[in-house]
Amino acid sequence: MRLEHWRYTIPLRLRSVFRRQRADEELDTELRDHVECKTEENIARGMLPEDARLAALLDMQGIERAKEECRDARHVTWLQDLVQDLRYGLRSLRKSAGFTAVAVLTLALGIGANTAIFALVKSMLLQPLPVRAGDRLVVIWIDNLKNGWSRIGPSGQDYLDWKMQQKSFEGLFLFEHGTGTITGSGEPEQVSGLRVTTNFGDFFGIKPILGRTFRLDEASSPHNLMILSYAYWQRKFGGDPHIVGRGLTLNGEPYTIIGVLPANLSTLFAYDIVVPFDNARLRRDDSDLGVFGRLRRGVTLEQASSEMNLIMQRIARQRPSRKDYGAFLMPLRSARLQDIRPALLLLLCAAGFVLLIACANVANLLLSRSIVRQREVAVRMALGAGRVRLLRQFLTESTLLALLGGCAGLLLAVWSNYALAESMPSRIFVPNAADQISLAKAHIDATIFVFALVISLLTGIIFGLIPALQSLRCNFNESLKEGKRGASSGRRGNRSRAALVIVESALAFVLVIGAGLMLESLSRLLAASPGFEPHHLLTLRIKLPNDAKDSKYKEPRQQRAAFQNFLARIEALPGIQSAAFAEILPLSQDDMDMGDFVIQDATPLPLGQHLAANFRDVSPGYFRTMGIPLIRGRAFTNQDNLSHARAVIIDESFARHFFPHEDPIGHHLQVPSTWVPREIVGVVGGVLETGFDQQPRPTIYFPTGQTSDQTMSLVVRTSMPTSTILPAIKHAIGSVDKEQPVFEVRTMDQIIAEITAAQRIASWALDVFALLALALAAIGIYGVTSYTVSQRVHEVGIRMALGAQPADVMRLVLGQGLKPAVLGVGTGVLASLGLTRLMSGLLYGVSATDPLTFVGVAILLLLVALAACCIPARRALRVDPMAALRYE
Amino acid sequence: MSKPPDLVQGTLDMLLLKVLALEPMNGFAVSQRLKQVSGDVLQVSDGSLYPALHKLEQEGWIAARWKVSEKGRRAKYYSLTRLGRRQLEKDAQDWGRLSGAISRVIKLKEA
Numbered sequence: 001m002r003l004e005h006w007r008y009t010i011p012l013r014l015r016s017v018f019r020r021q022r023a024d025e026e027l028d029t030e031l032r033d034h035v036e037c038k039t040e041e042n043i044a045r046g047m048l049p050e051d052a053r054l055a056a057l058l059d060m061q062g063i064e065r066a067k068e069e070c071r072d073a074r075h076v077t078w079l080q081d082l083v084q085d086l087r088y089g090l091r092s093l094r095k096s097a098g099f100t101a102v103a104v105l106t107l108a109l110g111i112g113a114n115t116a117i118f119a120l121v122k123s124m125l126l127q128p129l130p131v132r133a134g135d136r137l138v139v140i141w142i143d144n145l146k147n148g149w150s151r152i153g154p155s156g157q158d159y160l161d162w163k164m165q166q167k168s169f170e171g172l173f174l175f176e177h178g179t180g181t182i183t184g185s186g187e188p189e190q191v192s193g194l195r196v197t198t199n200f201g202d203f204f205g206i207k208p209i210l211g212r213t214f215r216l217d218e219a220s221s222p223h224n225l226m227i228l229s230y231a232y233w234q235r236k237f238g239g240d241p242h243i244v245g246r247g248l249t250l251n252g253e254p255y256t257i258i259g260v261l262p263a264n265l266s267t268l269f270a271y272d273i274v275v276p277f278d279n280a281r282l283r284r285d286d287s288d289l290g291v292f293g294r295l296r297r298g299v300t301l302e303q304a305s306s307e308m309n310l311i312m313q314r315i316a317r318q319r320p321s322r323k324d325y326g327a328f329l330m331p332l333r334s335a336r337l338q339d340i341r342p343a344l345l346l347l348l349c350a351a352g353f354v355l356l357i358a359c360a361n362v363a364n365l366l367l368s369r370s371i372v373r374q375r376e377v378a379v380r381m382a383l384g385a386g387r388v389r390l391l392r393q394f395l396t397e398s399t400l401l402a403l404l405g406g407c408a409g410l411l412l413a414v415w416s417n418y419a420l421a422e423s424m425p426s427r428i429f430v431p432n433a434a435d436q437i438s439l440a441k442a443h444i445d446a447t448i449f450v451f452a453l454v455i456s457l458l459t460g461i462i463f464g465l466i467p468a469l470q471s472l473r474c475n476f477n478e479s480l481k482e483g484k485r486g487a488s489s490g491r492r493g494n495r496s497r498a499a500l501v502i503v504e505s506a507l508a509f510v511l512v513i514g515a516g517l518m519l520e521s522l523s524r525l526l527a528a529s530p531g532f533e534p535h536h537l538l539t540l541r542i543k544l545p546n547d548a549k550d551s552k553y554k555e556p557r558q559q560r561a562a563f564q565n566f567l568a569r570i571e572a573l574p575g576i577q578s579a580a581f582a583e584i585l586p587l588s589q590d591d592m593d594m595g596d597f598v599i600q601d602a603t604p605l606p607l608g609q610h611l612a613a614n615f616r617d618v619s620p621g622y623f624r625t626m627g628i629p630l631i632r633g634r635a636f637t638n639q640d641n642l643s644h645a646r647a648v649i650i651d652e653s654f655a656r657h658f659f660p661h662e663d664p665i666g667h668h669l670q671v672p673s674t675w676v677p678r679e680i681v682g683v684v685g686g687v688l689e690t691g692f693d694q695q696p697r698p699t700i701y702f703p704t705g706q707t708s709d710q711t712m713s714l715v716v717r718t719s720m721p722t723s724t725i726l727p728a729i730k731h732a733i734g735s736v737d738k739e740q741p742v743f744e745v746r747t748m749d750q751i752i753a754e755i756t757a758a759q760r761i762a763s764w765a766l767d768v769f770a771l772l773a774l775a776l777a778a779i780g781i782y783g784v785t786s787y788t789v790s791q792r793v794h795e796v797g798i799r800m801a802l803g804a805q806p807a808d809v810m811r812l813v814l815g816q817g818l819k820p821a822v823l824g825v826g827t828g829v830l831a832s833l834g835l836t837r838l839m840s841g842l843l844y845g846v847s848a849t850d851p852l853t854f855v856g857v858a859i860l861l862l863l864v865a866l867a868a869c870c871i872p873a874r875r876a877l878r879v880d881p882m883a884a885l886r887y888e
Numbered sequence: 889m890s891k892p893p894d895l896v897q898g899t900l901d902m903l904l905l906k907v908l909a910l911e912p913m914n915g916f917a918v919s920q921r922l923k924q925v926s927g928d929v930l931q932v933s934d935g936s937l938y939p940a941l942h943k944l945e946q947e948g949w950i951a952a953r954w955k956v957s958e959k960g961r962r963a964k965y966y967s968l969t970r971l972g973r974r975q976l977e978k979d980a981q982d983w984g985r986l987s988g989a990i991s992r993v994i995k996l997k998e999a
Contacts, residue, residue: 004971008948026954030915030964031938033957037916038934040959061935069939074946 027070031063085396099369103362107405107459109772110358112412115452117351119417119444121344125337130264132205136295137332140308146324147612153288165311168304169293173203176289177271181545183739184249190543190743191272198276211244211259214276225276226255230263232272251545292332305329342841343762350514350769353507357773360504361780363463364497366398368787370471377471391468398464399457406456414444470496497784501820502827508777509828509861510835515770516853517836517843518763524845525759530587531687531696533627536719537748539585543711556708563712567619569732575720580622581704581712586687587751599658600668600677613654614699617707623684625717633665633682641705646678653686654698691755693844722747762842778868785817786872793879801881813876817869825858900940902979905972908950912967915941941966949975
C-alpha cells in the first residue's frame, strides 16, 4: 500500500521541485483551458465575449490565487523554500567569494581534522575483534606482587589446572608465539608461528577460507598439522587454491597444510603459520604462555577474577613454586588498546577543539557579514518575512557553507590518512606482555562519510545560529534609516564577537598547552638515555632449528659452538666495529626472562620469600658493542666458559638494590636448577628494558660460554647502511650453515621508533592541531580587531583631529583587541589546569601543570594576539583625519 | 483552502473520485458533470476545484495525462488509479454508514 503510494507520489513531488517551471507552465495551461471552456459555454448561453471571459475569471476567484492553492495542495512549499534558500545562499556565497573561501577553508581544516582522527579512532578502537563474541574474551596472566612481577604468562600446567577447576569461562585457550624455519623450497625462511590448543577454531569461531581448523583429538599425538595465515598463503603460495593437503618442512619435520585462515584474523594474530600443541609439550612447557578465556554469559570480570585467584591459592598448596602467585584478568580489547587509547582520545579532543575554534571563526565572519546585511534583513522583515523563515534561510546558508567545508574537509582527511598511513608504524608494542598489536590502516568508508556529513550539519547549525539570532534581534526601524548603524545592536554584536574571541583564545590556549607538554615530554623521552648508545646498531635474530629429530643443534654444546662460529665470521667482516649475541636485547620486547636467585652467605630470607631479577645471556663483546659502561670489575671474556669458574655480571640497579652497603664484586649468586655458585665479576650500567618511561630493573648477565640458548639476537655496531651490511652478514652465517635463516632485522633506531610510536603519533598530531588552533585564533582576533577598527574610522579621525597622539590611538585599538584575548588566555589557564591532568598518562618527565610551559604558552598566545592586532592598529594610525571628517 | 460550505468536510474528495470513476475527464468536465448529475445541487467553485484535484493527484488517487481535447487544445485529463478506486470504495462505505446513521437519528419519532 505505502509502496504503491510512493510510486505515484515521489516522481510527482520531485517534478514539482526540480521541474518547477514546467509544472507551473502546466498548471497555467490547465487553468487557462478551464477558463476557455467556461468562456465558450458562457458565450453559448448568450453572453458577450468580453463578459463571458470576465465571468469565467470571476468564477475562478483569481487565477494566481488558484495557482497558489494548487501549489499548496502539492505539499511542496517547504521543499521549494529550501531550494529557493539554497539558490539564494549559493548566489550570495558566490558573490562574496573571498569570504566563502576563507570560511570554507577554515571549516575544512576543522572538519578534516575531526574526520581524519575519527577514521583513525574507528579503525583502532571501534573495530570489533575479528572473532566470535570478542567482547567476552579476557587475557589471563599470573602475577607475583611480592616480587613485583606483573602480567607473567602462565605455564602449561597452570593452564591444565585452570581448565579442570574453573567455572567462570565457557572455554580457555592457550597459545605460544615463536618462530620456525621453513626449508625445502628455496632459501630457508624464518616464519612467525603460533602454537595453539586444538580448540583454536571453535574458541574464536574461525571460518577458514580453505580447508579446516584443528580437531580437538589432534592434540594427543604429533599430527604435524599446519594452518596458514592468509598473508603467508598469499606471499608464499600466491594464493594457490589447492594448497590444502600439501606438505611443508617446518624445523626439519614434514607438516601437512590443512587450512587457510581468513584475512581479517591478522589484526588479532599476525603470524604466518599456526600449529597445534600436543599434550606432552603442554605439560613440559613452563614459561610465559598466553591464555585467553571466554567468559560465560552473565559472569563479570570481577567474579572470574576472584575465582581464578582462589584457584591460584589452591594450586600453590600443590605446587609450592606457585606460592604468592595470583591471577590477573583483563578484557582482551583493553589489553590490546590500553596504550594507544589515551593518545587517540586526546587527539579526538584536540580535533574537537580545532573544530570549535573554526566554528567560532566562521561565526565571527558571518557576524560581521550580518551587520553588512542588516539592511537587507530589515527590508525583508518590513515586507513581511517571518522571523522563522529568515532564520531558516540563514541556517540554510551556514549549513551550505559547512557542507562545502565538509566536502573539502573529507578530501583533507583522505589525504592526511594517506600521509599518516605512510608515516605510521604498522604495529605497536604492548609493554610487559611481550606482545604487539598490529594497527589497522585507517580508511575512509561509509561511516566516516556519514560522520563528516553529521559534523558538517551540526557545525553549520552551531555557528550559523549565533549570527542568525543576532541579526534577527535587530531593530529594523533603526536599520532602515539611511546610513545609521543601530547603535544598540552594534554594541551587542561587538559583545558577541568579543565572547567568540575569548572562547577561541581559551581553546587555542588549551591546545597549545597540550601540544607544548607533549613536545616537552617527547623531547625528554628521546633525550633520555636508554643506558646504551642506540645509534649505528643493527640487530637481527637467529633461531637454531633444534626441534627437528635430526637436528645438529640438539646439544647445548652444539648450540654454543654454532653461535660462536657465526660470531667469528661476522666479526671478521669489514665495516663491522664489533658484534655480539644476546638472549634478549633491551627495548626489543622480544621476550622476557626473569627468575629467582639466592645470594650466597647472605642471611637467609624468611620462608616463601624470593629475590628476583632479569636474566640475560650475553656474549663477551656485548657491553662493548652496545656501549653499556662497565662500572666496576671486568667484562666477560672468552675464558668465561664451562672449563672455568662460573661468572656473572650485575647491573647498577641490582647492585644498588641487593648490595646497598658493600662491594658486590666477589660475592656469589645461585640460581635454581643447578645452584652452582656464580661469582659476581663486574657491574655495568643499567639499561631500559621495556620502555623509556620505565626504570632499569635489577639484571643478572650470564656469559654465553656457560649457558645455552636456541634463539639469540645478534647486535652489530656498524656505520654502514643496513642494505650494504646485511647481505654480508647473511652470507657469513650461510657460510657456517646454509640452512640457517635470520629474522626480525631491525636497527636499534627502528626499535626505539616502534616503542615510542604512540607518543610520537600523539605529539605529531597534537602539534599540527595546536598550530592550526594558533593560526585560526590569530585570524579570528585579526578579523575582529580589523572589523572594529573599520567601524571606528570616523571616531579615530575625530580623535586625531582633536589632537590624539598616535600612541593614544594605538592604545585604544590594541586595548580593545587584546582585552578578549587576555580574558581568553585566563580562561584557558583555568581550563588547562583541569584538562591536562587527563593526559598525564601520556607525559614523561614533565608535570601536567608544568609552570614553565604554561607561562611560555601564555606569552606566545598573547604575542600572536598582539601581532594580529597590530595590522589593524597601524591601519587606524594611517586614518586621514580630514578624510574621516568629510564623511560626517 | 476554501471549500464550499455546503459540502460536508471530506465529501468533495469522494465526489470527485466518483465522477472520475466514470471516465477520464478534464477539470472543466468534472465540474459540469458534478453539477449535472446532482441536479445543480452540488456545485464546486472553480477556485476550489483545481486545488482539490491537485491534492488527489498528490495522494496518488488520480493520475493526470495530457491530451488534445475535442476543441483542439491541450488539456489535462484525470483518471482514477487503483489506489483511488480503493479509496473511493472506502469513502463510499464510510459515507453509507454515516448517512444511514444520521438519517436514523433524524427519523426518530418524537414521543
